[in-house]
Amino acid sequence: MILQVLTTMERKPWVTELGTLVVLLLCPLALPVIGLNADIASRILIWGLFGLGFDILFGYTGLLSFGQAAFFGVGGFASAYLMINMNVDIFVALGVGTVLAMLAGVVVGYFTLRRSGIYFAMITLAFGEMFYFLELSPLSDFTGGENGITGVPLPVLFGHKLEGGWELFLFIAAFFLVSYVIAHRIVLSPFGRVLTALRDNSPRALASGHAVRNYKWAAFVIAAGFGGIAGGLLGVLQSYMPPDAVAFHTSGQLVMQGVIGGAGTLFGPLLGAIVWLGLQDNLQTIPALGPAWKLILGVVFVVLIMAFRRGLLGELRQYLHKRAHMVPEGEEPAEEPPRTMEEKRERRIAGTPEASSVPWIVPHAKSKDVPALECRHLTKRYGGIVANRDVSMAIQEGELRGIIGPNGAGKSTFFKMLAGEIEPSEGQIFLHGADITNLGVTAVAQLGMSKSYQINQLFSKLTVRENLAIPVLARIRGQFRPDMLKALHKIHGLEAQIEATLDLVDLGPRANVPVTDLAYGEKRRLEIGLALANSPNVLLLDEPLAGMSPAERASTVKLLQEIREGRTLVVVEHDMDAVFELAEYITVLQEGQLLAEGTPDQIREDSRVQEAYLGGMDENETETGTA
Amino acid sequence: MSMPSLPLFLSQLFNGLALGLLLSLISAGLTIIYGTLGVLNLAHGALFMVGAYAGFITLQQTGSFVLAMVGAMVGSLIIGLIMERIVVRHFYQRPDEDQILVTFGIGIIITEAVRLAFGGVSQRVPTPEWGSGVTKMGFLFYPTYRIQVMVIVAVVLLLLYLVLYRTRIGMIVRAGIEDSLMVNMLGINVYRVFLLVFGIGSMTAGFAGVINAPIVAVVPDMGEAILVQSFVVIVLGGVGSFPGAVVGGIIAGEIVSLTSMFSPAYSQVMLFAVMALILATRPQGLFGVEGRE
Numbered sequence: 001m002i003l004q005v006l007t008t009m010e011r012k013p014w015v016t017e018l019g020t021l022v023v024l025l026l027c028p029l030a031l032p033v034i035g036l037n038a039d040i041a042s043r044i045l046i047w048g049l050f051g052l053g054f055d056i057l058f059g060y061t062g063l064l065s066f067g068q069a070a071f072f073g074v075g076g077f078a079s080a081y082l083m084i085n086m087n088v089d090i091f092v093a094l095g096v097g098t099v100l101a102m103l104a105g106v107v108v109g110y111f112t113l114r115r116s117g118i119y120f121a122m123i124t125l126a127f128g129e130m131f132y133f134l135e136l137s138p139l140s141d142f143t144g145g146e147n148g149i150t151g152v153p154l155p156v157l158f159g160h161k162l163e164g165g166w167e168l169f170l171f172i173a174a175f176f177l178v179s180y181v182i183a184h185r186i187v188l189s190p191f192g193r194v195l196t197a198l199r200d201n202s203p204r205a206l207a208s209g210h211a212v213r214n215y216k217w218a219a220f221v222i223a224a225g226f227g228g229i230a231g232g233l234l235g236v237l238q239s240y241m242p243p244d245a246v247a248f249h250t251s252g253q254l255v256m257q258g259v260i261g262g263a264g265t266l267f268g269p270l271l272g273a274i275v276w277l278g279l280q281d282n283l284q285t286i287p288a289l290g291p292a293w294k295l296i297l298g299v300v301f302v303v304l305i306m307a308f309r310r311g312l313l314g315e316l317r318q319y320l321h322k323r324a325h326m327v328p329e330g331e332e333p334a335e336e337p338p339r340t341m342e343e344k345r346e347r348r349i350a351g352t353p354e355a356s357s358v359p360w361i362v363p364h365a366k367s368k369d370v371p372a373l374e375c376r377h378l379t380k381r382y383g384g385i386v387a388n389r390d391v392s393m394a395i396q397e398g399e400l401r402g403i404i405g406p407n408g409a410g411k412s413t414f415f416k417m418l419a420g421e422i423e424p425s426e427g428q429i430f431l432h433g434a435d436i437t438n439l440g441v442t443a444v445a446q447l448g449m450s451k452s453y454q455i456n457q458l459f460s461k462l463t464v465r466e467n468l469a470i471p472v473l474a475r476i477r478g479q480f481r482p483d484m485l486k487a488l489h490k491i492h493g494l495e496a497q498i499e500a501t502l503d504l505v506d507l508g509p510r511a512n513v514p515v516t517d518l519a520y521g522e523k524r525r526l527e528i529g530l531a532l533a534n535s536p537n538v539l540l541l542d543e544p545l546a547g548m549s550p551a552e553r554a555s556t557v558k559l560l561q562e563i564r565e566g567r568t569l570v571v572v573e574h575d576m577d578a579v580f581e582l583a584e585y586i587t588v589l590q591e592g593q594l595l596a597e598g599t600p601d602q603i604r605e606d607s608r609v610q611e612a613y614l615g616g617m618d619e620n621e622t623e624t625g626t627a
Numbered sequence: 628m629s630m631p632s633l634p635l636f637l638s639q640l641f642n643g644l645a646l647g648l649l650l651s652l653i654s655a656g657l658t659i660i661y662g663t664l665g666v667l668n669l670a671h672g673a674l675f676m677v678g679a680y681a682g683f684i685t686l687q688q689t690g691s692f693v694l695a696m697v698g699a700m701v702g703s704l705i706i707g708l709i710m711e712r713i714v715v716r717h718f719y720q721r722p723d724e725d726q727i728l729v730t731f732g733i734g735i736i737i738t739e740a741v742r743l744a745f746g747g748v749s750q751r752v753p754t755p756e757w758g759s760g761v762t763k764m765g766f767l768f769y770p771t772y773r774i775q776v777m778v779i780v781a782v783v784l785l786l787l788y789l790v791l792y793r794t795r796i797g798m799i800v801r802a803g804i805e806d807s808l809m810v811n812m813l814g815i816n817v818y819r820v821f822l823l824v825f826g827i828g829s830m831t832a833g834f835a836g837v838i839n840a841p842i843v844a845v846v847p848d849m850g851e852a853i854l855v856q857s858f859v860v861i862v863l864g865g866v867g868s869f870p871g872a873v874v875g876g877i878i879a880g881e882i883v884s885l886t887s888m889f890s891p892a893y894s895q896v897m898l899f900a901v902m903a904l905i906l907a908t909r910p911q912g913l914f915g916v917e918g919r920e
Contacts, residue, residue, distance in 0.1 A: 064724045066731075109904045114910045116722045119866065122858040123906065129855045130899035137892035248851060252731070259728055302732035305725060306717065409915040428747035 011489070013188055017181050024173040028166040038165040040281060042237050042341040044273045045169070045176045046230050047257060050274035051269020052183040053226025054254050059264030060187055061219040062199030063119050066251050067128030068227050070108065073135055073246030075228025080149040081142050090155045094175075094232040101228025102221050109220035113213060116202070125248065127163040132246045149241040172233050179226060183266055186222065186484045190473050190491055194220055197470040200459040207421070207457070207536060209445035209474030218482055256301050262311030273311050275300075370433040372397045372568040373418070373449070373538050378427035379411050385588075387413040388592045391427075395538075395585075400560075400569045402583030404576065406612060410592035411572045412454070415542055418570070419451040431538065437578040442479055445471075451540040452531035454572075456523050458515045464526055465498055471534035472497045497533060504563060504611035505529040506555070521552035528559065538568045545575045557582065580604070588612070630886050637767050639888045640881070645773050647880020648780040649839055653853060654860040654872040655787055656831035662867030663800050666715060666726045671735035671857065674829045678703045679845045680741055680913060681880050692755035696837050703833020704826050706737065709823040709904040716818065734850070747785025751842035758841070762802045762919025776838050783834065785872060790827075800824055859902045865915025876915065 003025050009016050031041050050072060057063050079097030082088040088096070094331065112123045135143045143149065155162050155171055162168055186192050192319055198205040198212050206212045235241040244250065257272030276297065283293035308315050371394040378391045388410045395401045416422045418429060420441040428437045434445055450471070459467045472494055477483065489495070502508045505525040515526065524544070531539055545561065546554050560569065573579045579586060580600045588595040588603060590612045596603060603609055631639070648884065657671045668674075680704025682695040688694070710733055718726045758772030791797040799820055836850075860879045864871025882901055887894035905912065 062724070064727060111906045114906050118661070118727065119862065121667070121724075121727050122862060123902070126855060126859050126862070126899055126902055130896055133895040133899075138896060248855065252735075255728070255731070255834060256735075292739070292743055295736060298732055298735035298739055302714065302729060302736065305729045305732060306714065309725065472861075 002320050006320065006324055010188070013184055013487075017177075017184060019175055020180055024170075024177060028169060033502060038169045039237075040277055042169045042172050043607055044277055045172050046233050046237065047254070047277075048267070048270030048274035049172075049176045049179050049233070050227055050230035050254060051258050051261070052179055052266060053223035053230075054258045055263060055266055055269055056183060056186060056192075056195070056221050056226075057223035058193060058255075058258060059262075059268065060199060061195045061216060061264075061575060062202075063116075063219065064255070065112075065124040065217060065220075065223070066121055066248070066255060067112075067124035067126070067131075068223065068254050069246050069248065069250035070100040070128045070131035070224060071104055071224040071227030072231035072234070073131055073226075074104045074231070075147065076231030076241045076245050077135065077143045077234045078228075079232035080152045080241040083153060083235075084149060084151055090153075090236070090388050094229060094236075097232040098225050099230040101231070102225040105221040105224025106217075108224075109122060113216050113220065124173075125251070128246075128248060128251050131250070132243075135243055135246045143241075143243070146243055148243045149235070150239070152235040152239045152241060153492075154239070155236060168237065170349070172237065175229060179229065180266065183226070185487075186268065188488060189484050189486050190477060190488050191215070191218075191484045191486075193466070193469060193488055194473060196462065196466075197459050200461050201457055204457040204459065204530070205470060206450065207419070207441045207445060208471040208530065209442055209450075209479060210470070211442055211443055211479040214480040223486075256297070259311055260301060262314030262317070265311070265313040265317060268311055268313045272311070281589070324409075345479050370398070371395055371430070371565065372432060373435065373570065374430040374433075375418065376413065376428045376430075378417055378424050378429070380410075380417060380422070381425045386592055388417070388589075391589070391592075393587055393594065393597065394406045395568060395570060397568055398564075398566075399585060400564050400571065400583050402579035402586040403572045403589060404574075404579055404586060405571065405589035405595070408591070410566060410587040411589055412542065413592075414589065415451070415540055415570075415572055419449070419540055421451075439506075445474065445534060445536075446479060448536050449538040449540065450531040450534040450536040452528045452542060452544060454542040454546055457525045458523060458526060458530070460515060463514050464507050464518070465502070465514050467515060467526060468498045468501050468529055468533045472501075475533075475535050487618065497535070501533040521548060521555075524548060524552070524556065527558070528556075528563075532563060536567065538570070539563070541569065541571045541573075543573055544571065545573060545578055553578070634767055635888065638769065639884050641767070641769055641773075642875065643881035643884030645777050645879040645880070647834055647877035647886060648777055649876075650712065650785070650853075650856055650860050650879050651873045651876025652780050652784060652831055652835045654857040654864070654876050655784065655869060656835075657857055658789075658864075658867055658869065658872045659791070659800075659831075660825055660828035661861075662869075664715075664719065665723075666730065668715075668828070669727055669731040669854065670710065670737060671730075671828070671832050672852075672854030673737040673835040674703045674707060674832040674850070675708050675853055676741065676845075676847060676850040678833025679752070679840040679849065680745065680836075681833065682837030683752050683845055685890050686752060686802070692757075695718065695752075696834065699833045699837030700830045701778070703836070704830045707829025707833075708822065708826050710829075713824050716776055716821070719821070734854075738847050738850070745847070747847060749846045752837075752840035752845055754841040765911060772841060776842075777872055779838060780835075783831070787827075787831065788869065796820070796823070843905040856898070859898055862902050862912060863905055865912030868912070868914040871912055871914030 001104065028038070028177075031037075050068070053134050054065070054068055055157065057065055057068075075094075076095040078100045079093040082093040082096060083090060108124075108127050112120055112127060115123065116591055134457055136145055140146075152169065154164065157171075187195075194205065194215055197208070198215055200208065202212055231241075232292055234245060253276065254269070257276050258269040259272070260275055261268030261270065261272030279293050279297055283296065284290040289296070292464060304311060310318055374394040376392050378388055379386065380388045402412055403414070413422070417424045420436065420439055425436050428435060430436065431444070431447055434447070436447060436449075439447075459470060462470075473491070475497075476491060476493060499508075502511055505528060507522060507525060507529065510522060513572060515523065518526065524547075528544060531541070541560070545556055550557060553575070560571070560582055563569070571579065571583065583600065584597070586600055586603045587597050588606075588609050595612060596606045596609050598606065628792040653671070654677060658670060660666060660668050660671075682699035685698030686692060686695040714729060714733060715726075718729055754772045758775050760771050761768045762771045762774055764774075793799060799815055856879060857876075860872060860875040863878060864873075864875025878901075879898055882898050883894045886897040
């Protein structure tokens with residue numbers, strides 16, 4: 001029952017949106033009964049609208065901004081100024097204010113997004129203050145400085161000048177509803193799904209082929225837009241645009257309301273505003289508690305972060321999801337027997353990558369002699385330390401190449417250079433004959449080469465299916481596409497590709513499980529699945545067998561044998577038996593340099609390799625001893 | 628806009644240095660905590676304010692400004708230690724955003740508690756007797772207390788530097804900045820070091836609060852503006868860099884002070900504009916190491 005409701009809400013966004021409309025229309029009738037006046041209700045809606053943008057930025061994209069007041073102020077002061085001094089129509093004024101706020105978002109975003117994490121929080125805060133000081137004096141001819149702008153007129157609709165109170169509430173409610181629908185569609189769109197991916201694991205989103213910075217920038221501008229329209233409405237509601245709308249405590253209040261109500265829920269900030277304004281209003285009527293209302297709020301806030309980090313609405317949703325996914329006793333789903341390779345092959349012919357609409361990347365080789373992947377004279381220096389020196393190799397189309405070497409041989413650095421994660425100090429890399437040196441990991445992924453990591457890089461808050469959607473979306477939509485109002489399930493070929501990948505890595509029955517609930521072996525398979533879902537034809541696998549039990553190891557070796565069909569595979573692995581079993585050609589690295597190359601038999605017989613391993617083992621190769 | 632006279636220019640240069648050194652001290656506390664513990668403490672401004680109030684109370688009780696300075700340090704140290712023990716230590720393994728949010732919340736609690744106890748009106752901390760009057764410096768007359776503050780702050784910064792770079796505990800702290808896990812494995816109790824560092828950082832904020840108290844109005848919100856400015860300092864200098872905090876602080880102080888000579892309205896704005904410029908050209912800050920977040 002709960003599950004049905006939750007699924008419906010996701011599949012049919014208009015249900016929630018219609019519900020919101022009904023609730024908003026009922027407010028003028030219902031709220032006076034519980035003693036809430038139109039002014040408070042309107043104020044809550046404005047904060048809720050402001051918070052829609054904040055939630056997209058923080059709850060969905062993971063960017064914690066302490067400077068949103070800047071955009072609230074730009075929208076508010078610009079529309080107030082236009083209405084009063086230039087007699088501009090209210091809708092035009094609010095529109096211009098919103099556009100200006102978004103332009104401010106473009107500029108501020110350019111600077112703030114140059115850094116992430118704590119830097120982002122500090123820099124947004126600083127920019128917020130910069131706007132406050134701009135409002136206070138350099139721009140005081142327009143903003144009224146410390147006095148703000150008074151006399152914002154009430155809206156006139158079809159010749160009827162609205163009264164304040166509930167009429168004005170409905171006017172603001174209309175803006176809230178439209179904004180909510182837009183925000184709701186954005187978070188359900190493919191664009192919105194990519195935002196959640198870069199919130200959970202920005203480097204992996206980048207490596208999946210998404211231009212992370214553009215997505216962040218877009219989210220930042222969207223949030224600025226919501227701030228702008230909310231600021232404009234604040235002026236209309238109060239018939240006054242106060243300077244402290246731009247002050248730091250406005251940004252702080254927004255952050256607190258968003259977190260109290262629940263980040264990543266859209267309605268969270270609205271709920272947070274109800275808590276905030278409710279406490280402020282009600283406690284102030286109690287003489288003993290009145291002055292302490294903000295102290296109490298601070299304590300509530302800290303307790304929520306310590307113990308209930310998801311916020312009120314977030315914890316509720318989590319509880320419902322847990323309930324919904326709980327399996328009644330005695331009805332545990334039967335463990336699906338692992339399919340044989342033959343069965344899988346049959347299934348693949350029917351509904352498979354090749355048959356699905358998402359094509360594998362077709363190599364654009366000029367001739368058959370061009371290697372799938374080639375590097376020439378690759379060198380990487382870190383200061384005085386040389387991690388790789390003059391490594392050259394060519395890997396042919398369809399080959400499975402093993403790369404081995406003792407610890408510290410420079411395998412990981414070498415792999416990172418191939419994948420475009422770090423730039424080589426010298427040398428070049430070619431993919432199907434095209435120079436990809438210094439293109440960066442995103443472009444390389446788009447060209448059809450992807451990597452699975454030694455340490456799992458999953459999107460931690462998403463389910464298995466949602467995880468796999470991320471690389472597929474990069475393949476279908478390219479590096480960046482602002483398809484904000486498109487429904488996710490309307491993306492052609494998405495489902496087929498996800499199903500095909502699920503099938504390949506044997507995670508079909510676990511598709512709707514959050515990744516945090518997966519066993520280690522399953523996570524490992526999903527890790528490889530993420531690289532596969534990108535439809536690469538060159539696949540780099542960094543220690544795919546790391547930390548696996550013998551049974552998991554056997555099934556992963558089988559998986560590698562399966563996925564090599566039609567692809568070129570490069571495997572770095574410590575498990576010698578597996579490499580000698582799988583690879584037809586092996587490269588040995590030692591101390592950052594190429595030591596030997598050859599077939600497994602040649603490598604086994606090579607005296608230099610024996611010395612590197614056995615000799616090294618005696619002196620400092622302790623891994624086998626401690627593992 | 629006319630060229631300012633030389634005495635005005637020199638006096639503003641001095642004002643800039645005074646403000647700058649103060650910002651250096653506060654930012655050094657912030658950056659030591661971040662560098663060692665990985666926590667950006669948004670309650671740092673509130674601890675600055677606690678120092679001013681603790682000094683104010685001690686001064687009222689004893690009449691001695693020296694004791695007030697001790698009182699401020701003890702007060703901010705105690706609040707800092709309580710904060711680390713009860714809340715912050717549970718957040719070392721949590722995401723940056725959670726750390727930022729929770730310290731922001733603690734800052735509000737501290738500020739509001741002080742507002743509840745002392746009201747919102749500004750308290751006055753008089754200049755100590757030994758700091759009253761002006762001192763003639765060449766053709767420039769300058770308030771004696773401000774010169775003394777500059778000297779005191781410079782000495783404290785030097786002490787901090789010596790502790791960080793010349794003692795065993797400082798070595799552990801700097802090693803902890805590089806790799807806290809490794810330090811822990813070496814058998815050193817990192818959490819006790821963390822507590823110590825959080826205490827030292829809080830104390831520097833409190834000390835800055837009390838010595839600055841005679842120059843500004845002591846109000847519950849006084850930490851907010853200083854926090855924002857110290858963020859700019861850290862972005863300028865590079866997060867986690869002690870020299871970066873010192874140099875960044877002095878640059879920030881001079882920017883504010885010298886700009887206000889030409890146009891007071893733009894002095895704060897200019898500070899943020901320079902920060903934007905640094906971000907565009909050298910995002911890791913003047914002394915920051917590339918790639919370190």
